[in-house]
Amino acid sequence: MANVGGYGVCHIFVIKEKYFENKKCPQGIYYMKSIRWKLVFMYLSLVFIVLILTGSIIIISTQTAEKNQIREELRQCAIYIDEQVIEQYDSRYFQESLENLSAISSSFQNVSGNIINPDGQTIASSSAKKNTEIPTFTSSAVIAALSGKDSFADSDRNVAADGSVTRMMSYAYPITNDDGTVRYVVFVRMDVEEMYTSIARTTRTIIVAMLIALAFTALLGLLFANTITAPIAVLTRKAKLMAKGRLEQKVAVKSDDEIGQLTRSFNTMARELKKSVSQMEEQRNKLEIVLMNMTDGVLAFDERGTLIHINRAAYDLIDIDDVKINLKWLLEKLDIDLTSLSPNTIYEKNIDDEENGRYISAAFIPYAVQKKMNGIIVVLHDITKHRQLDNMRQEFVANVSHEIGTPLTTIKGYTELLLDGAIDDQTVAVDFLKEINIAADRMKVLRDDLLDLSRFDTNVNKLNKEEVDLVELASGCVRQNIIVAENKKQKITFTPPNKVMLIYADVGRVNQVITNIMSNAMKYSDEGTTIEVKVIEKRTTYDLSIKDHGIGMPEEAIGRIFDRFYRVDKARSRAMGGNGLGLAIAKEIMDSHNGVIEVYSELGKGTTMVLRFPKSSIIRY
Known part of the structure; x- marks a missing residue:
């Protein structure tokens, strides 16, 4: 691993589903963040440890068994030399006898036998050739045998004439006298290079088998881990989609284990979450609609x-x-x-x-x-309407007070005059009483109008509706007002159509409306003018129009003439006996008949009032 700028550049495999990401880190640390690879790593580690332990036991057991077998062979060879050479021959013939024994016995094919005297000198050796020097041995096994104990040596080395070194196993067997002193030591050696070579081959075989086993283990581990992590990966992907707002997620349940239980819990959570979000969205929409409206x-x-x-x-x-x-x-x-x-x-x-x-x-x-x-x-x-209503209330109270105050002042003034002595003059007293009576009548009219409006406001004003001919009703109103018009040198024109025009109405109330409008037309028109009355049939209504050629109204007054106590010309209205409630009552009456009053006026040219009644065949009230 190379160092760059004092930091080691290492590959950190961040395994998320199916990709690796290379990163730099200050230390060469191996990070594995995927559960799949953690499981594989743990599985491989466990198998590797088992294989190492098993292989080690096999190798050690094999090596131990081989060494024990060689030791047994060396012991048998030493005993055989004792029995066939030392016990049978004099020491002068040990060399020859040993050579003959090595030649005829198959046990000595890889074994060299040696006889050593108590002084440590080798007096016979099966490996010594004629005219060659008999080797001297300083093995620890020989030293131990000279002290009267048989001993093995597993780490002896034999150096050949060409300098090659061969690993040997040795065994020294002491032959003692009756008093326990050592007479000879039989020292046998065996070449174990082939054993170590065999053990090395076995070790290599085991290592190859371990590697193959680990490869298969890794494959099986991946498959096994995938059975666990694949559903988790699906759940993770679905959870990410849910985090983006796509709540209609569902994962197929493919097992009954913990993963299956987790999947069921996820599906339940997704379903409940979608339901909760839907309810919250519904409540939010309701709140939004309420707020917006x-x-x-x-x-x-x-x-x-x-x-x-x-x-x-x-x-x-x-x-x-x-x-x-x-x-x-x-x-x-x-x-x-x-x-x-x-x-x-x-x-x-x-x-x-x-x-x-x-x-x-x-x-x-x-x-x-x-x-x-x-x-x-x-x-x-x-609070504009509240302010307006408050202003109207204040204005209403002021208007009522004024309308009541004027006749009250008249009554009180004439009454005081009568009390002061004017009653003694019968002519003056009668005139004063007539003025008092007129003022009282004005108060009675005002009271009746206010009661009418109050009944309409509280919907307690009962109407006696019936089917009536509007043409006949209009003709009657014209006849009632024609004398008043003549007194003012005015003229009312009305040409009744030759057709019955039925409406469903309260005769008295409609007559009140028509009379009020005709009265206003005559009041606000000069002498010699004409009041035109017409009844016209429309598709769904019968229209009664009353047109005068009087003083008219400014445009800004048209929208307010139905307000209570409103007068266009207050001085002229009071002089003519008006209290500003007639048109307000007329509108209430027309509204109760599902009718409409329309006003067309031009200042200085006159006013046209249109009463529009629904046809009796169209609606019943």
């Missing part, structure tokens, strides 16, 4: 003031552009200071948007997680 504006900002949610109403209420929305911008727009806002407080402020004619109530609600403020929710409530 709320009439109140809702904005949510995170702790950095970045907008994270806004609904449709918020856009409409403060006319904002989401490109530039943030909390700082909103606070500046609404002129609000939230520096003192804490997680447990709610800041509220009413905002008058005079430019757009709106009144908005803004509530700033901080939300916190573990006592740390994580953002602010802003709720905008349009």
Whole structure:
């Protein structure tokens, strides 16, 4: 392994499913992060240890058995020399006898026999040739035998004339006298080079067998590990897909073991997770729909003031552009200071948007997680209608007070005059009482109109509806008002169509509406003008139009003439006895008949009021 810049460059095999990744590390460490290869490594390690132990035992056992067999052969040879040479011959004939014995006995093919006297000198040797010097032995086995103990030597070496060295095993067998002293030592040696060569071949065979076994073990280990890791790899892949939002994952169960149980648990988890996410998504969608369709504006900002949610109403209420929305911008727009806002407080402020004619109530609600403020929710409530209703209420109270105050002042003034003595003058008293009566009538009319409106507001005003001819009804109203018109030197024109036009209505109430509109037409028209009344049939309605050529109305007043107590010309209306409730009552009556009042007017040229009634054949009320 080469060192570069003081660091060793090593291959780290990061095994994830089916790929390797080369990396650099400061030390040559082998990392294996895959369960598959960990299992294979453990399996190979276990088998390798077993094979090493088994091979070692076999080799040691074989070597031990071979050595024991050679030792036994050497012992037998030594005893044979003792019996056939030393016991049979004189020491002068030991050499010759030993040579003859080696020649005729098969036991001495690889064994050399030697006889040594008590002084350690070799007096006979089967390996000595004629005219050659008999070798001298200094083996530890010989030394031990000279002291009276037989001994083996497994590590002797024999150096040949050509310098080659041969491994030998030796055995020294002492032959003693009756008193225990050593007479001779029989020293036999055997060439064991072939044994060691055989053991080496056996060792090589065992090593080759171990390598083959390890190869097969690795293959089987991979197959075995794959049965465990393949389902895990599938589960990992499916889990990654689920992490990306694809929750419809399912893994086939192929076994009943722990992996199968894990797979079943994964499928159950995926199913429950999908169900939970679906429920959460459904709840989120519901909440989103609720927020988006709320009439109140809702904005949510995170702790950095970045907008994270806004609904449709918020856009409409403060006319904002989401490109530039943030909390700082909103606070500046609404002129609000939230520096003192804490997680447990709610800041509220009413905002008058005079430019757009709106009144908005803004509530700033901080939300916190573990006592740390994580953002602010802003709720905008349009209180324009409430303001308008409040203003209308105030105006209504003021108008009622004024309408009641005028006749009351008249009554009180004339009453005081009568009490002060005017009652004594019968003519004056009668005139005063007539004025008091007129003022009381005005108060009664006002009370009746207010009661009518109240009944319509509370839906307790009962209508006696029936099928009635609109043409006949209009003709009756014209006849009732024609005398009033003549007194003002005005003219009412009406040409009844030769057709029955049936509507489903309360005769009295419809007559009240027509009379009120005709009365207004005559009031606000000059002498010598004409009031035109027409009844026209449309596809689904019958339209009754009343057109005058009076003073008319400005365009901005048309949308308000049905408001209670509203008058275009207040001074003229009061002078003519109007209280501003007639058209409001007329609209309520038309609404209760599913009808419509339409107004067309031009200042200085006159006004046309159209009463549109549904046909009786179209609808029943």
